[in-house]
Amino acid sequence: MLFSSYQFFAFLSTTIVVLALAGRLSQRFFLLTMIVCSLVFYGWLRADYTLILIGSAGVNFAIATRLEQSRSKTLFGCGIAFNLLLLGVFKYADFAVANGNILFGVDWALPHIVLPLALSFITFEQISFLSDIRSKKVARGDFLRYFAFITFFPKLIAGPIIRYRELLPQLGRAGVNSAEQVFTGLCVFCFALFKKVMIADRLAPVVDQTVSNLQSGGMASQADAISALLAYSLQIFFDFSAYSEMAIGIAWMFGIQLPVNFNSPYKASSLIDFWRRWHITLSSFLRDYVYFPLGGSRDGLLRTSINLLIVMLVGGIWHGAAWTFVAWGFVHGVALVAAHGLHGIEFVQRSTDGWLGRTLVWALSMSIVLFAWILFRSPDFSTAQRWFLSIIINNDVHIHTVAIPQRWFILSVLLWVLCFPNIPRLFCIEADRENVDWNSPDGIPPVKLWVAAVAAIALVMSIVVMAREETNAFIYFQF
Amino acid sequence: MRLSISSFRLKLLVFVAVLIASAAFLEVYCRFSNRFRDPSFSYLQRIAEVDASKAVLGDSHVGDTSYIPHYAFLGQPGQQPGELLLLVRSLYMHRRPERVIVEASPQWFGEYHAGRRPLLTLTSLAPPKSLFGVRLLALSGPYSGALFDNLWADLRSVVAAILTAAAHANVPRPVPEALKRIKREWEESASNSTWSQFPLEKRQVLTTGRVYEQNPIDRFEMSEPLHAFENAITFLIANGAEVCLFRTPVSTDYLRIASQITDSRYAAFDTYIAGFAASKELKFIDFRSLSFSFDDSKFINADHLTSTAADAMWPLVANACFQS
Numbered sequence: 001m002l003f004s005s006y007q008f009f010a011f012l013s014t015t016i017v018v019l020a021l022a023g024r025l026s027q028r029f030f031l032l033t034m035i036v037c038s039l040v041f042y043g044w045l046r047a048d049y050t051l052i053l054i055g056s057a058g059v060n061f062a063i064a065t066r067l068e069q070s071r072s073k074t075l076f077g078c079g080i081a082f083n084l085l086l087l088g089v090f091k092y093a094d095f096a097v098a099n100g101n102i103l104f105g106v107d108w109a110l111p112h113i114v115l116p117l118a119l120s121f122i123t124f125e126q127i128s129f130l131s132d133i134r135s136k137k138v139a140r141g142d143f144l145r146y147f148a149f150i151t152f153f154p155k156l157i158a159g160p161i162i163r164y165r166e167l168l169p170q171l172g173r174a175g176v177n178s179a180e181q182v183f184t185g186l187c188v189f190c191f192a193l194f195k196k197v198m199i200a201d202r203l204a205p206v207v208d209q210t211v212s213n214l215q216s217g218g219m220a221s222q223a224d225a226i227s228a229l230l231a232y233s234l235q236i237f238f239d240f241s242a243y244s245e246m247a248i249g250i251a252w253m254f255g256i257q258l259p260v261n262f263n264s265p266y267k268a269s270s271l272i273d274f275w276r277r278w279h280i281t282l283s284s285f286l287r288d289y290v291y292f293p294l295g296g297s298r299d300g301l302l303r304t305s306i307n308l309l310i311v312m313l314v315g316g317i318w319h320g321a322a323w324t325f326v327a328w329g330f331v332h333g334v335a336l337v338a339a340h341g342l343h344g345i346e347f348v349q350r351s352t353d354g355w356l357g358r359t360l361v362w363a364l365s366m367s368i369v370l371f372a373w374i375l376f377r378s379p380d381f382s383t384a385q386r387w388f389l390s391i392i393i394n395n396d397v398h399i400h401t402v403a404i405p406q407r408w409f410i411l412s413v414l415l416w417v418l419c420f421p422n423i424p425r426l427f428c429i430e431a432d433r434e435n436v437d438w439n440s441p442d443g444i445p446p447v448k449l450w451v452a453a454v455a456a457i458a459l460v461m462s463i464v465v466m467a468r469e470e471t472n473a474f475i476y477f478q479f
Numbered sequence: 480m481r482l483s484i485s486s487f488r489l490k491l492l493v494f495v496a497v498l499i500a501s502a503a504f505l506e507v508y509c510r511f512s513n514r515f516r517d518p519s520f521s522y523l524q525r526i527a528e529v530d531a532s533k534a535v536l537g538d539s540h541v542g543d544t545s546y547i548p549h550y551a552f553l554g555q556p557g558q559q560p561g562e563l564l565l566l567v568r569s570l571y572m573h574r575r576p577e578r579v580i581v582e583a584s585p586q587w588f589g590e591y592h593a594g595r596r597p598l599l600t601l602t603s604l605a606p607p608k609s610l611f612g613v614r615l616l617a618l619s620g621p622y623s624g625a626l627f628d629n630l631w632a633d634l635r636s637v638v639a640a641i642l643t644a645a646a647h648a649n650v651p652r653p654v655p656e657a658l659k660r661i662k663r664e665w666e667e668s669a670s671n672s673t674w675s676q677f678p679l680e681k682r683q684v685l686t687t688g689r690v691y692e693q694n695p696i697d698r699f700e701m702s703e704p705l706h707a708f709e710n711a712i713t714f715l716i717a718n719g720a721e722v723c724l725f726r727t728p729v730s731t732d733y734l735r736i737a738s739q740i741t742d743s744r745y746a747a748f749d750t751y752i753a754g755f756a757a758s759k760e761l762k763f764i765d766f767r768s769l770s771f772s773f774d775d776s777k778f779i780n781a782d783h784l785t786s787t788a789a790d791a792m793w794p795l796v797a798n799a800c801f802q803s
Binding site: 179180183187198446447449452453455456457459460461463464465466467468 | 486487489490491493494495496497498501502505608617618619620622623624626627
C-alpha cells in the first residue's frame with residue numbers, strides 16, 4: 001500500500017480510530033492492535049510475505065533471548081549470518097547466479113526470487129537489535145514490544161531505520177494521545193505528500209525518458225543529459241525524503257518520534273557533511289555497526305581509508321544487486337577517503353575558510369554526488385557511460401527528451417532545495433538523533449497557523465494529482 | 480492551557496477552511512475555466528453527468544446535440560468502436576439503459592482510424608469521485624491531469640498581462656453554447672451553407688477522399704474494432720437495453736462512389752450489419768428506408784447533415800426504431 005494512494009488514506013483514517021479505541025483499553029491491547037494494523041498494511045499485496053516477517057522476527061528474538069544470557073560471539077555471529085542469509089537469498093540470488101555463470105562459464109537458471117518489501121530495512125534493524133542486546137545497550141523486553149518495533153507500519157517499508165533502544169521507551173507511551181498531535185502529524189504528512197506527488201512524480205518522466213533513450217543505445221544532447229541528471233538528483237531526494245517525512249508524520253499521530261532521515265543534503269558543505277545529511281539513519285547504522293567494529297579511525301590513515309571504503313561498498317551493494325551500485329559505493333568511498341585526507345591538511349583547511357573556498361568545496365562535493373547518481377540510476381555501465389559522455393561531449397542530437405517547461409521546472413525545484421527550509425526545520429523537529437533523548441523525546445511541537453494553512457493547500461493539490469492514479473511507487477521500495 | 484486549546488481549534492478551523500476553499504476553487508476552475516472548454520473536456524463532462532437511459536451513440540454523425548427529446552446524443556468526431564465499448568460500459572455499469580440507438584455505419588471500421596489516439600480511455604472515463612453526492616471534476620483523470628498545467632498557464636498569462644499592462648487585448652475563447660448557436664444561425668441563414676451550393680466537381684473530389692478514408696479495412700469482419708462494436712451491443716442487450724442500429728445518412732454521390740472505388744468493402748459491410756442485426760434480433764434502420772429526402776441541400780458535407788435536417792430526421796429514426 002502506497003502512502004500516496006486513496007487506499008492508504010482510508011487505511012490511515014481507520015487505523016487512527018481503531019488505535020484510539022484500543023488505547024483506551026490497555027497499552028498491550030494498543031500494541032497488539034498496532035501490530036495487526038501493520039500486518040494488514042504490509043500484507044495488503046502479498047499476504048504470504050507476512051510469514052517471512054513473523055518468522056524472521058521470531059528467530060531474532062529467540063537468538064536475542066540467548067544472547068542476553070550468554071553474550072556468545074558465536075551465537076551473535078549466527079544471528080548476523082541468519083539475517084544476511086535471508087537477505088542474500090531474496091535479494092542477491094539472481095545477482096550471484098548471474099555472476100557465477102559468467103565466472104565459471106556455466107548456465108544455471110536464475111531463480112527470479114521476488115524481494116519482499118522492507119526486507120533490507122528490517123535486516124539492518126534486526127542486526128542492530130542483536131548487537132545492542134549483546135552489548136547491553138538495551139533490555140530485550142517482551143516479544144510483543146519487539147514485534148511492534150519491527151512491524152511498526154510507518155517506517156516498515158523504507159525506513160527511517162530506527163533502533164530498538166530508540167523505539168522501546170516510546171512504546172510504553174504510544175497512543176493516539178491528543179487531537180493536536182494527530183493534526184501535527186497530518187500537517188507533516190501533507191507537506192511530504194506534496195513533495196512526492198507534485199515534485200518527485202513529475203520529475204520521474206524526465207529521467208525515465210532520457211535513461212530509456214540512453215539504454216536503447218542513443219545519446220542525449222548535453223542539455224538533456226544535464227537536465228536528466230539534475231532531475232534524478234532531485235527526484236530521488238524528494239521521493240525518499242518525502243517517504244521518510246510521511247513516516248515521521250504518521251508515527252507522530254501515534255505518539256512515536258522517528259529519527260530525521262534527510263537534512264537538506266544538497267546544502268552540505270562537503271562530501272563528509274553530505275553523508276551526515278543524506279539517508280542519515282543508514283549512514284549512522286553503517287557507522288555504528290560496520291565502521292566502528294572494523295576499527296573506525298583508530299588505526300591510522302590507511303586502515304581508516306580501507307574501513308571507509310568497505311563501509312561505502314556495503315552501502316552500495318545494500319541498495320541493489322548490481323555492479324552499478326557497487327561502483328556508486330566505490331566512487332563515494334574513494335571520494336570520502338580523499339575528503340578525509342584533505343581535511344587533515346592545514347593548508348586546505350585554511351583555504352576553505354572563506355566563502356569562495358567554501359563555495360568551491362560545495363561545488364566539487366555536489367559534482368561528485370551528482371555524477372555518482374549516474375551510476376546509481378543507470379541499469380548498466382554502458383548506459384552510465386553514454387550518460388556521462390552525453391554530459392561532457394556536445395552531441396549533435398536531434399531527439400530531445402526534456403522539454404523547455406520541464407527544464408524550468410527542474411530549475412525551480414533546484415532553487416527550492418537550495419533556498420527554502422526543509423520539513424524538519426519547518427516543523428522544528430530535531431534533526432540530529434544524537435541530541436534526542438529517546439527515553440522521553442520532545443517530539444514535534446504544535447504547528448504554526450500559516451504552516452497548517454499551507455498544509456491544507458498541499459493536501460488538496462496532492463489529492464487532485466492522485467486522482468490520475470499514475471503515482472509511482474517510492475524509489476526506495478525496490479531496495 | 481485554555482489558550483493552547485483554542486489556538487489548536489483555530490488552527491484546525493483554518494486548516495479545514497483552507498482545505499474547503501482551495502478544493503472549491505479548483506473545482507470551480509475546472510468547471511468554468513476557458514482552458515477546459517476544449518470539446519474533449521466538455522464531452523467527458525457530459526458523459527459523467529448526462530442521463531443516458533435513452534441515448535444515441537455514435538461518432539460525429541451523432542454529435543452531441545440532442546435531436547430527439549429526452550435522448551442523450553453522445554458522439555465525437557473520429558470515435559472508434561473500442562471507445563464505444565468503453566463508453567457503454569461506463570454509462571451503463573451502474574445504470575440500466577432503456578432505449579439506445581447505436582450508429583451502425585461503415586466508417587466504424589474505416590481505415591482513417593489507424594493510429595488515431597482515442598479520447599475515451601479507462602482513465603478518462605473513470606467517473607469523477609463524489610463527495611456528498613457531488614461529482615468532482617477535479618478528481619477525474621483527465622481534469623486532474625491537466626489542472627495544474629492549465630492553472631500554471633493561466634498564472635503565466637495573468638503575469639504577462641500585468642507586465643504588458645494591457646498593451647494588447649487578449650481574445651478569449653468563445654463559450655461552446657454561443658459557438659453552437661451562431662453556427663446554427665449561420666447554417667440557417669447563409670445561402671451557401673449547404674453541400675448543394677458547393678461546386679459539384681469539388682464536392683466529388685472531397686466525397687471521393689472521404690469514401691476512401693471511411694472504406695472498412697480489409698477483413699474488417701475479423702478485426703479488433705468489429706469485436707469491440709459487437710461487444711458493446713452485446714453489453715447493452717445484456718443490461719436490458721432496447722437496442723436499435725441505425726446507418727447514418729450520406730450523400731447520393733457518396734453512395735455511388737462507395738460502390739465504385741478500388742477494394743470497396745461497403746457492400747460487405749451492408750451484408751455484415753444486416754446479418755449481425757438479424758442474429759441479435761435487433762431492428763436495423765438504414766437511412767435510405769426513412770421517408771426523408773436526403774438531397775445535397777440537407778448536408779453540410781458528404782456525410783454530415785445540417786442541424787435543420789438532423790432536427791427533422793432524428794425523430795423519424797426514433798419512430799422507426801421504437802414505435803412500430
